Amino acid sequence: xDIAWNPVEEALGMRLPADYKQLAEQYGPxxxxxxxxxxxxxxxxEFVSLTGPMPARVRGHLRNDVERGTYPVPHNPDSLxxxxxxxxxxxxxxxxxxxxxxxxxxxxxxxxxxxxxxTFNGSLTEFLASVLNGQTKVPQFPHSLLEExxxxxxxxxxLWKPTPVSDQAPVNTAAIRAxxxxxGYNAPARGPxxxxxxxxxxxATT
Numbered sequence: 001x002d003i004a005w006n007p008v009e010e011a012l013g014m015r016l017p018a019d020y021k022q023l024a025e026q027y028g029p030x031x032x033x034x035x036x037x038x039x040x041x042x043x044x045x046e047f048v049s050l051t052g053p054m055p056a057r058v059r060g061h062l063r064n065d066v067e068r069g070t071y072p073v074p075h076n077p078d079s080l081x082x083x084x085x086x087x088x089x090x091x092x093x094x095x096x097x098x099x100x101x102x103x104x105x106x107x108x109x110x111x112x113x114x115x116x117x118x119t120f121n122g123s124l125t126e127f128l129a130s131v132l133n134g135q136t137k138v139p140q141f142p143h144s145l146l147e148e149x150x151x152x153x154x155x156x157x158x159l160w161k162p163t164p165v166s167d168q169a170p171v172n173t174a175a176i177r178a179x180x181x182x183x184g185y186n187a188p189a190r191g192p193x194x195x196x197x198x199x200x201x202x203x204a205t206t
Contacts (some may be wrong), residue, residue, distance in 0.1 A: 001028045001042070008041045011051045017094070017102040019125040020083070024050075032128060033150035035094070035141070038084040045156045048085070058091055071115040075108060088112055089174040090140045094124070111140040126131060176201045 003025055009015055014026040029040035029048065039075050043049035062077035064070065075095055084092035089112030094105045107127040120127045130136035132150040173193055179185035180197050181205070187197055 001025050003041050005041075014081075014096070015077050015100070015102050015195075017105055017123060019103070019123045021156055023125050023128075027152055028154055030152055030154040032152055033132060034076050034153055034186060035145060036084060036127075036128070036131075037086070037155075038092075039082070048155070050083075054085070054124070057137070058082045073110075074119070074136075080108065086141070087110075087138075092127075093118070109138055110138055116140060179204070 001024070003021070005016065006170070022038050029043050029135050031037045037048050039048055039052075039054070041050045041052040043052060047051040047054055059077050059080060062080065065074050066077060074105060075093075079096050080093040081096055082091050083094050085090070091110055091112075091191070093108040093110070094102075096102070096105055098104060103123070106122065107124060109120075110116070110120040116139060116198070118149050119139075122130070122138065127136070131138060131141070132146070134146055139205060172199070176193050176198065177187045179201055180193075183200075185197050185200065187193065193201075
């Protein structure tokens with residue numbers, strides 16, 4: 001698959017590792033072992049697109065975790081770029097350090113909805129090869145991952161849609177109403193929070 005990398009890197013504002021470019025060109029969008037989905041410039045949905053909204057969205061949630069002390073994050077969120085996701089909701093990151101030397105970036109994995117992290121001292125392709133040949137055991141990944149011979153499955157537009165980080169987590173509606181009244185919004189005393197007020201509250205507090 002031929003990929004015009006210059007506009008991709010311009011859109012991202014960074015250079016990409018050479019091993020990732022080779023991987024993306026050789027395999028195209030899809031999943032490994034029917035579990036690991038690597039973001040691709042031609043991802044079939046916005047949730048698996050390299051230039052889609054998920055890297056920025058996940059980074060925003062990590063920043064919130066750090067600021068609020070929700071979960072410990074062992075790396076600066078600004079040095080993490082989401083490069084993949086699993087069927088269970090674990091995210092795979094590039095650790096962009098040094099930021100100007102992408103071929104030296106390492107890999108991190110976080111556990112969905114919990115504080116466990118795993119770091120791999122190698123490139124993305126080295127990580128995939130090591131995990132899929134059984135040499136590296138990622139604690140967050142299921143023990144059954146390699147029960148069948150791992151293979152690559154190309155993606156199709158209607159084939160798969162991951163569960164992204166929720167933007168509509170349960171919140172204290174009383175807190176939203178109090179914020180709305182303090183900021184000039186006419187929030188009802190009871191019933192659903194109007195979507196425009198919820199959106200304004202989220203923008204102001206995240």
